[in-house]
Amino acid sequence: MTTTTALVLAGLGLAIIAGLAAYAYTLRQEVRRRQAFREEEERRARDNCLENLELVASALLQEQVDVTEGAWRCKVLLEILDPRLLERESFRPFGEVYERTRHLHTHAARKALTPKERFKEDRERLSVEEELREAVLGAAGAVLEFRRNWPGSLH
Numbered sequence: 001m002t003t004t005t006a007l008v009l010a011g012l013g014l015a016i017i018a019g020l021a022a023y024a025y026t027l028r029q030e031v032r033r034r035q036a037f038r039e040e041e042e043r044r045a046r047d048n049c050l051e052n053l054e055l056v057a058s059a060l061l062q063e064q065v066d067v068t069e070g071a072w073r074c075k076v077l078l079e080i081l082d083p084r085l086l087e088r089e090s091f092r093p094f095g096e097v098y099e100r101t102r103h104l105h106t107h108a109a110r111k112a113l114t115p116k117e118r119f120k121e122d123r124e125r126l127s128v129e130e131e132l133r134e135a136v137l138g139a140a141g142a143v144l145e146f147r148r149n150w151p152g153s154l155h
Contacts, residue, residue, distance in 0.1 A: 046081065050147060053077040057143035060136065067129040067136050071097035074143060090142035093135035100128045 053074060060070035075094040078085040086095050104121045105113055113121065129136075 049077050049080050050150060053081070053143055054147045057140040057147075060140040061144075067133050068097055068101050068125055070140065071132075071136050072101075074140070078143075088142075090146075091139050093132055093139040097128060097132055097136060100132075101125055 056065065056070055056073045056077065059065040060067070060074070065073075071094045074091075075086065075098050078091055078094065085091055101124075104110075104125055110118065110121070
């Protein structure tokens with residue numbers, strides 16, 4: 001192989017390496033952009049979840065929503081934020097209401113019940129609500145306190 005051929009091949013090799021390096025750099029920038037986008041989406045979802053949690057807890061305290069419905073919604077929102085939150089003593093009433101009422105029919109299944117069956121389920125739900133009302137309202141207050149202390153909270 002002549003010197004000229006070797007230099008041409010070396011130059012071609014360097015050009016290929018430079019092209020691949022530029023492509024790798026472009027791919028890395030795209031990964032960073034997508035990661036930043038994903039993190040922003042997760043932050044917005046978390047903030048939305050916190051806002052909804054605050055609204056439901058406030059509605060519970062103002063008696064604008066049934067104890068059962070409010071407890072279920074708070075439980076779901078807390079699970080979305082972090083399932084370990086339901087292990088906190090202050091939030092346990094939400095889980096307790098859920099466990100004691102989850103077998104009750106809702107929506108179309110409830111409409112399919114006979115009036116007698118609906119009345120029986122309503123009595124059961126109201127009994128649970130009466131028993132756990134103060135605990136759930138206390139948990140709603142704890143949610144509002146939790147929300148005020150959330151890192152990055154505007155409250």
